[in-house]
Amino acid sequence: MMPVNSAKRFWAGYCLAILGAIFFSAKGVVVKxxxxxEGVDAVTIIGFRMLLSGPIFLAVAAYQASKAHKGLIPRLTVRQRWQIVLLGFIGYYLSSFLAFLGLQTISAGLERVVLYLSPTFVLLITALYFKRPIAPRQWLALALSYAGVVFVFLHDLSFAGPAVIVGAGFVLASALCYSVYLIGSAEIIKVVGATRLVAYAMSVSAAFTIAQFFWVHSWAGLQQPWPVYQLSLIHATLNTVAPTFMIMWAVARIGAPLTSQLGLIGPVSVLFLAAWLLGEPITVLQLIGTAFVLTGVIVLGRGRR
Incomplete structure (x- = not known):
């Protein structure tokens, strides 16, 4: 039995991880x-995302920096600053850009299937680099969840054309980048704190993203239809700001491997969102897959020591 405070902390992180996965996964539908x-590409998508969400992260970062200046929280060392710059580049700029490139040629469902290979990367890298054993329940939960993901999107797993293969490759690279970010953040978050790390890392990502946007499209890239701005606002707030903090708060409470594995519920949420917003049908095969994924998530929660 866990102490009451520990149990509350665990389940708070558990719920944050699930909600963050749902909000974050919905970005695939919004991006599609x-x-x-016409004229919207991956650079425009990620550029508008950060133009609208960047000021929020920058404001939080400025507040955290002022607390450090006043001595309320420890100041960052030079090494920690460079770590955050690297994490911001890999985890929120490069990972997102690669995923959006992939979404140009594959469906939102297939993107989720490939992207949620990241729990495997996290577990394997953690086991190999940090010498941390993988518990049998984690293997069982992974098996159930991945079986469910395959069922849910079986009809999307078609690599009939080179464009699909290339798109899936971009998303696979995105998953690897995000796994490296999760592992790296799990170590530094113990010193820096979740809110501070997210604010700084996302501010770094915003700088890279906005610079790329204006380098490629200049000011003319801002001339987009009003619906693009509306969708980008949803993308920036519900699919970026909210889940980013939720996921990092979850990592601080339950660790990177469990947070990443709970993210497997993301593909299931995309299934229903795509049916609602894009008119994609829900089949019996997909519902069976949903049951597998949810069972895997429950096994993870009940198996925590």
Whole structure:
């Protein structure tokens, strides 16, 4: 039995991880809707995302920096600053850009399938680099969840054309980048704190992203239809700001491997969101897969020591 405070902390992190996964996964649907407008590419998608969400992260970062200046929290060392710059580049800039490149040629469902290979990367890298054993329950939960993901999106797993293969490759690289970010953040978050790390890392990502946007499209890239701005606002707030903090708060409470594995519920949420917003049908096969994924998530929660 866990102490009451520890149990509350665990289940708070557990719920934050699930909600963060749902909100974050919904970005695939929003991005596909945005791509329907002529002239919108991956640079535009990620650029608008950070133009609208960047000021929020920058404001939080400025507040955290002022606390450090006043001595309320420890100041960052030079090494920690460079670590955050690297994490911001890999985890929120490069990972997102690669995923959006992939979404140009594959469906939101297939993107989720490939992207959620990241729990495997996290577990394996953690086991190999940090010498941490993988518990049998984690293997069982992974098996159940991945079986469910395959069921849910079996009809999307078609690599009939080179464009699909290339798109899946971009998303696979995105998953690897995000796994490295989760592992790296799990170590530094113990010293820096979740809110501070997210604010700084996302501010770094915003700087890279906005610079790329204006380098590629200049000011003319801002001339987009009003619906693109509306979808980008949803992308920036519900699919970026909210889940980013939720996931980092979850990592601080339950660790990177469990947070990453709970993210497997993301593909299931995309299934229903795509049916609602994009009119994609839900089949019996997909519902069976949903049951597998949810069972895997329950096994993770009940198996925590």
């Amino acid at each position: 809707m945005t791509y329907l407008y």
